[in-house]
Amino acid sequence: MEQENLAKLLAAFKFAADKHRDQRRKGAHQPPYINHLIEVTEQLVRVGKIEDINILLAAVLHDTVEDTKTTKEEIAEKFGERVSEIVMEVTDDKNLPKAERKEKQVEHAPHLSPEAKQVKLSDKTSNIREIAVDPPADWSKQRKLEYLAWGERVVNAGLRGVNADLEKLFDETVAESRRKIEAEN
Numbered sequence: 001m002e003q004e005n006l007a008k009l010l011a012a013f014k015f016a017a018d019k020h021r022d023q024r025r026k027g028a029h030q031p032p033y034i035n036h037l038i039e040v041t042e043q044l045v046r047v048g049k050i051e052d053i054n055i056l057l058a059a060v061l062h063d064t065v066e067d068t069k070t071t072k073e074e075i076a077e078k079f080g081e082r083v084s085e086i087v088m089e090v091t092d093d094k095n096l097p098k099a100e101r102k103e104k105q106v107e108h109a110p111h112l113s114p115e116a117k118q119v120k121l122s123d124k125t126s127n128i129r130e131i132a133v134d135p136p137a138d139w140s141k142q143r144k145l146e147y148l149a150w151g152e153r154v155v156n157a158g159l160r161g162v163n164a165d166l167e168k169l170f171d172e173t174v175a176e177s178r179r180k181i182e183a184e185n
Contacts, residue, residue: 121166124155
């Protein structure tokens with residue numbers, strides 16, 4: 001990666017770390033939220049072989065508008081219009097009820113840009129892995145399995161066909177997570 005893009009990526013991580021500084025993941029161990037953003041981005045590079053800086057920046061920033069007081073204009077100003085567009089494609093409308101937001105993800109998946117599909121695919125993989133490894137303490141086995149099934153619905157509805165390596169990782173993660181959850185007492 002050239003120096004200029006590396007600097008942009010590090011600036012995005014710094015920005016996201018600041019924006020998410022008081023947030024933790026929902027798992028029982030409550031890891032810092034930034035760990036999720038690092039994992040999503042790292043998967044895109046290592047597994048997906050992504051070099052497009054706009055995709056990588058959007059991966060780092062994919063939850064900032066949804067989960068913090070960041071605006072799409074702020075993302076565009078700091079990281080470019082295309083990065084802002086990708087982030088907005090994967091941003092849920094928090095004004096909608098949770099069940100409706102989840103259904104909208106399934107409906108919108110086929111209409112995402114190839115860039116947004118790859119970010120979303122890596123995000124789903126990370127979230128499903130976390131449900132099996134460090135789920136929220138109050139989640140039942142049934143709820144975990146339902147989350148996996150919903151994640152598969154989103155991916156199968158329209159995220160396939162953009163990156164075979166990321167799809168393979170997703171499928172392997174779902175299979176491994178399902179085995180682990182089904183083995184629970």
